[in-house]
Amino acid sequence: MSADSTPNDPNVSTTKETANPAVDGSELIRFDKVTKRFGSNTVLDELDFSVASGKHVTLIGPSGSGKTTILRLLMTLMKPDEGTIKVGGEYLTHEERGGKLVPAGERHVREVRKNIGMVFQQFNLFPNMKVLRNITEAPVHVLGLSKDEADERARELLDQVGLGDRCDAYPTQLSGGQQQRVAIARALAMRPQVLLLDEVTSALDPELVAGVLDVLRDIAQTTDITMLCVTHEMNFARDISDKVLMFDSGRIIESGSAEKIFGDPDHERTREFLSAVL
């Protein structure tokens, strides 16, 4: 996708990343003692974890175990109650000022957040805009691309997700699967380093799921984008994941390679969960 990417080896750093030593082939995302509560309910409990650049990480676990909360914290759709999150070596919700860590200003958040894209369960396309403009809106108004550049990029992405002929449709004229593929193209148009996938096939009719997962497999294989994925599609998770994190009650109870977690998990809860969903 991006011109400077190295398609086949996710661990080889790109030229762009080499310029930034903090993300050079290593840690791209770090959660440090992150706690998130809703009222008296602690959704995340002093969570520590990190994701290396270019890796595909799947978060699994029963509903309410905090998986989606992690994605929403990363996308700054909510704020952590305690702890810090770093993306590409930069604090996401804080910034350093005079040696002290203070809550980040909007400009700082905006700058760090540009590296992150998200695809939602309910697509959340803009229904008042045609497909093409859904994709070009942010590249034009956030990245400052010219309309022609943005159009060209959008058409390439639409081709890639198999919707090259639907530029002029409105989202409501598309099937759920098509809408979700547009949403993927929209997120990728910002050329993020990190792509967050929040149960992206849960709202789809069963026969439309495969098309969306194929697109995501293709992206996982041909780009070096880092993926964080919350899904109930265990086969898909097994295919694309470098690492699987098993959540329960706001903690990671087990993590490991896809083969390990799906094949021979250590933890009893993981075993129970997988036998229930597989």
Added chain:
Amino acid sequence: MQWDWSAVGEFMPMFWDGVLVTLQALVLGVIVAFTLGLVWALAQRSRLKVVRWPVTVVTEFIRNTPLLVQLFFLYFVLPEWGITFSALTTGVIGLGLHYSTYTAEVYRAGIDGVPAGQWEAATALSLPRSRTWFAVILPQAIRRVVPALGNYVVAMLKDSPLISTIGVLEMLGEARQFGSITFQMVEPLVVVGIAFIVIAYPASLLLRALERRLVR
């Protein structure tokens, strides 16, 4: 009491002047009400308390006091502070300002009705606040509330005779003037009454058609 067709004929020149003034007051009043209402609605969503708070006080105050009192205030009290407008301008401001507090509520409901996912998508794309409002949220919000806004156009039409009390010669004002000259009150009033129906009913039908097209 006798119905006098010749009085109807004699009233016509004044009547048409009145129609023109009514429509003028209505169109200008609607523009004021729709624009100012949007300003109120956005201001009440401001992150700054110093913006939200005064706007809430002012709009609540205007919404909960009679339009007639507001018109008198604008027309008779403001000149004492050196602010003078023509009667028509005063009428347009009064009507527009009063109804802007209603349209503000309509816009607010429309904005609240836009799904949270739209805000989240805008955040995920890091769209600037102004783009989020004007390219994403408001087009969807306004589409939803066009029928409700339309109802206020009809309501403003029916409240427009109030501005005759400050001397604007719209339809009712012309009718009263005609009556005071000729002592024939029934004919002009009936003509004016029919004129309101003739304007308002097709407008309602048009709004319903628009509603069917926009709200899916």
